[in-house]
Amino acid sequence: MSTFRLLNSRLQGHPATHEGLPGIRVASGSLGQGLSVANGAALGKKMKGDDFLVYVLMGDGEQQEGQIWEAVQFAPNHQLDNLIAIVDWNLKQIDGPTDKVNNNRNIKAKYEAFGWLTVDISDGNDIEQVKEALTKAKELRGQGQPIAIMMHSEMGFGVDYMMHTHKWHGAAPNNEQLAKALEQLPETLGDY
Secondary structure (H helix, E strand, O other), X not given: OOOOOOOOOOOOOOOOOOOOOOOOOOOOOOOXXXXXXXXXXXXXXXXXXXXXXXXXXXXXXXHHOHHHHHHHHHHHHOOOOOEEEEEEEOOEEOOEEHHHHHOOOOHHXXXXXXXXXXXXXXXXXXXXXXHHHHHHHHHOOOOOOOEEEEEXXXXXXXXXXXXXOOOOOOOOOOHHHHHHHHHHHHHHHOOO
16 A cells, blocks of 8 residues: 555556456446446346346446446346445545536436436445445345445545545545554444
8 A cells, every 4th residue: 555646556546457456357547437347247147147246336426427327227228136336425526526526416316217226325434334235235136127325425434634525535645644544543443
């Protein structure tokens, strides 16, 4: 992590497949492509009779990408009920609050209008709520519809100077800030 955002490091920005990151199969530098990749994986699994689920995690700022909405339309059309999408709905993105950059309005209603089943997490920073939502989403499979979890969260949760701002979206703390964050996190994280 000490090389995060350093030029020519394997973590200089978004993970890339050619930078020596085991397990990374798809570069994530172009926002909006993850759901399309997940659609392809889910469709391939259905065609092979593979019973495993495909998960994709997206941000709410990413929901402003046109490619997302083509993928949102594709999944129910192909009955990808083995696909679980999680939208981190924290109302912030790298350039500011989502309602100021390009207001998403009601993301849940949009997914439902396209034919997705949805599950809500009122506090995405509560690991028990996240586990319950994932269990519920898995129970919804097999109905011919993809499932979307709408996870309302707080960016920078648990670190007082990182919460309630978008400014830490792509920034690494300096050593002093890191020490302060680490002092605050054990209390917030508890046994997790």
